[in-house]
Amino acid sequence: GMIRVSKDYKCGGAAAFVGEDQNLLAVSSSSPSSSRSSEKAKAKVGAIYIFSSVTLSATPVKVINIHAAPIIAMSYNVKQHCMISADQKGVIEYWNGSMHGQQRYISSSNQGGSTTTDSTIQDYDNIDDVGSDDIANAEQKRMDDAAYATLGEAPLPERNGIKFSSKFDTDLYSILKKKAHVISLAMSPTGSHFAVYGSDRKVRLFDYKTGKTVVQYDERMKVYDAQVQKRQERGDTSSSSNGMDAIDFGNRAAREKEMADTSILDLSVDKSYQECGNQSLWLQFDPTGYYLIVPTIIGIKVIEWSTNKCKKVIGKGDASTFRFLGGCMCLGDAKVDKQMLLARNTGMSAATNSSDKDGPKLSDALFITMSFNKRRFFVFSHKDPMTIGDSADQQEAAMNRDILNEAPDAEDLLLNNMEGPEGEENKLGKEAILRTTMGDIHIRLFPNETPKTVENFCGHARNNYYDNVIFHRVIKSFMLQTGDPLGDGTGGESIWGGEFEDEFIRDLRHDRPFTVSMANAGPGTNGSQFFITTVPTPWLDNKHTVFGRVTRGMDVCSAIENTKVDELDKPLDEISIVSIDIL
Numbered sequence: 001g002m003i004r005v006s007k008d009y010k011c012g013g014a015a016a017f018v019g020e021d022q023n024l025l026a027v028s029s030s031s032p033s034s035s036r037s038s039e040k041a042k043a044k045v046g047a048i049y050i051f052s053s054v055t056l057s058a059t060p061v062k063v064i065n066i067h068a069a070p071i072i073a074m075s076y077n078v079k080q081h082c083m084i085s086a087d088q089k090g091v092i093e094y095w096n097g098s099m100h101g102q103q104r105y106i107s108s109s110n111q112g113g114s115t116t117t118d119s120t121i122q123d124y125d126n127i128d129d130v131g132s133d134d135i136a137n138a139e140q141k142r143m144d145d146a147a148y149a150t151l152g153e154a155p156l157p158e159r160n161g162i163k164f165s166s167k168f169d170t171d172l173y174s175i176l177k178k179k180a181h182v183i184s185l186a187m188s189p190t191g192s193h194f195a196v197y198g199s200d201r202k203v204r205l206f207d208y209k210t211g212k213t214v215v216q217y218d219e220r221m222k223v224y225d226a227q228v229q230k231r232q233e234r235g236d237t238s239s240s241s242n243g244m245d246a247i248d249f250g251n252r253a254a255r256e257k258e259m260a261d262t263s264i265l266d267l268s269v270d271k272s273y274q275e276c277g278n279q280s281l282w283l284q285f286d287p288t289g290y291y292l293i294v295p296t297i298i299g300i301k302v303i304e305w306s307t308n309k310c311k312k313v314i315g316k317g318d319a320s321t322f323r324f325l326g327g328c329m330c331l332g333d334a335k336v337d338k339q340m341l342l343a344r345n346t347g348m349s350a351a352t353n354s355s356d357k358d359g360p361k362l363s364d365a366l367f368i369t370m371s372f373n374k375r376r377f378f379v380f381s382h383k384d385p386m387t388i389g390d391s392a393d394q395q396e397a398a399m400n401r402d403i404l405n406e407a408p409d410a411e412d413l414l415l416n417n418m419e420g421p422e423g424e425e426n427k428l429g430k431e432a433i434l435r436t437t438m439g440d441i442h443i444r445l446f447p448n449e450t451p452k453t454v455e456n457f458c459g460h461a462r463n464n465y466y467d468n469v470i471f472h473r474v475i476k477s478f479m480l481q482t483g484d485p486l487g488d489g490t491g492g493e494s495i496w497g498g499e500f501e502d503e504f505i506r507d508l509r510h511d512r513p514f515t516v517s518m519a520n521a522g523p524g525t526n527g528s529q530f531f532i533t534t535v536p537t538p539w540l541d542n543k544h545t546v547f548g549r550v551t552r553g554m555d556v557c558s559a560i561e562n563t564k565v566d567e568l569d570k571p572l573d574e575i576s577i578v579s580i581d582i583l
Contacts, residue, residue: 003058005027005051011027011029011030012027012070013028015074016083018050020098020099022076022078024099025052026049026050026083027060029045029048029070030070045070046065046069047064048064049063049064062149062151064151069087069091072086072182073182073185079191080208081159082095082098083095084187092172092175095154096152096155096159097151098151167211170210172206172211174204178200181198182198183197185197186282188285192209193206194208195292200220201220202219203217203219203292214305219296219297221297224244224298225249228244252319252320252323253297256297280325280372284329286302287331291304295325298319299315300313300315301313314367315378317538320510322371324371327367364382364383366379367381368380428451428458429458430444432461435578435579436556436560438559438560441550443549446505446508449503449507453526453547454547456494456526457530457547460483460495464579466483467578467580470482470487470575470576471576472489473569474561474569475565479533479534479537480534485528491528492529493528494527494528498527499526499527502520504541508546510538510540511536511541514532515550516530516548516549517533517545517547518547532550534558560575
């Protein structure tokens with residue numbers, strides 16, 4: 001159903017289900033109630049509205065006022081029936097989410113057998129049999145009000161499983177002391193721990209019962225800056241540790257600043273409460289509670305918090321282009337209603353029975369995430385879509401994995417307007433076929449994104465400039481280089497003579513194998529030489545112009561890659577381009 005909230009209640013962006021049966025919805029307020037609101041509807045800044053998901057009433061059953069600032073995040077501990085909420089001033093609060101009063105917990109341990117809430121309900125049911133609806137409704141309302149009255153109360157050890165008597169005995173004020181606030185809050189499925197992502201870019205894991213910090217992870221930019229600087233001092237130009245070199249780090253740092261400067265909330269209470277794009281970051285636990293999933297500038301880290309080890313980085317190869325914000329995990333072992341499947345697919349029972357004989361097959365788990373400043377979502381799995389297969393169709397499907405069906409942004413429209421008259425389009429091909437002595441390689445070109453580079457490539461191809469040119473440099477697990485008519489890596493020029501400028505495009509990165517890019521001797525020195533990568537090479541971003549992707553013939557690229565070479569990386573057996581067809 002849907003709750004059409006009364007205009008007296010201005011709801012914010014934080015919400016969570018609460019109660020033993022999860023039939024109540026706690027929603028943060030975005031601003032205090034107006035002076036014209038009814039006395040019952042009046043609420044302070046940081047109020048929490050409790051709505052019933054059963055009645056779908058537009059009026060909350062209760063308004064909780066325990067925060068002095070707008071609330072950023074809330075998460076409910078189902079095991080201990082306790083809500084944890086955090087506001088924009090850095091305050092973290094525990095409050096009771098159980099609808100059973102303290103009387104229940106006292107009576108359960110009282111051998112004298114005082115009347116419990118459950119027994120009162122049973123007594124009421126006996127009275128209801130008399131047939132008095134008015135008495136029944138009045139009694140039910142009285143009992144509902146009594147149950148709702150405990151919502152928002154301070155947590156108790158016997159009711160909510162805490163082991164502290166005062167917040168001063170915990171680390172819950174640690175974020176407030178740092179003059180920071182919570183960006184995202186996640187509760188472990190086991191209810192034993194909860195994690196917060198702070199505006200100071202630190203991830204803190206708390207023990208729920210004690211409120212003490214268990215571990216802290218520092219995700220500030222200066223941490224990654226120090227790592228890049230150390231690698232440069234050692235002369236290490238690889239990017240295996242965190243996927244970044246100095247240039248790539250600079251680009252990601254600029255994107256982080258852009259995200260921090262982007263406002264996403266417009267709160268009318270006070271300008272100081274206005275939030276930035278960092279607010280869209282969120283972290284979570286995996287279904288077991290053993291792993292913490294944290295979005296970072298190098299991808300989405302999967303951290304085994306008990307050992308403080310990062311077990312995996314989701315989207316590491318794409319993180320140079322996209323800033324992932326967190327996501328949703330979809331488990332692979334989905335339950336299938338076989339009867340429903342048979343009903344929908346009449347006559348396919350034989351196929352179903354045959355699949356049962358093969359044993360249960362679990363589908364691959366998926367992780368779905370969003371990216372900053374992108375109107376699309378991304379799906380990750382354990383299966384690598386870039387894995388080279390035997391089928392050409394599988395290879396083409398792997399390279400055409402992306403579906404970019406969102407509306408064009410300002411940059412796309414600008415590029416479209418710069419395409420020039422129709423006559424210019426004839427100079428730019430959309431696909432090229434490299435016919436080599438070891439087989440054909442099909443390449444998808446990007447004429448709209450890199451028009452000058454594609455025009456240069458197509459012009460040379462149509463003029464037979466590349467015919468019989470050898471692959472003069474082949475490095476395994478890196479790339480294949482060609483395009484030099486001299487055959488030693490020192491020759492070649494553009495179709496205009498001399499060299500031409502780079503065309504770096506934000507969405508065209510060396511983030512996957514079989515990327516086609518221009519070779520050069522520094523900025524603005526493009527001529528005729530180009531190369532095809534065989535692995536992701538993000539350290540080449542903003543140094544070499546990406547103008548194509550291999551769509552078919554990856555097996556040919558792999559065969560060239562595995563050929564024997566001399567000490568100068570030149571193949572011992574000559575491999576050359578026979579011709580290039582432009583489509």
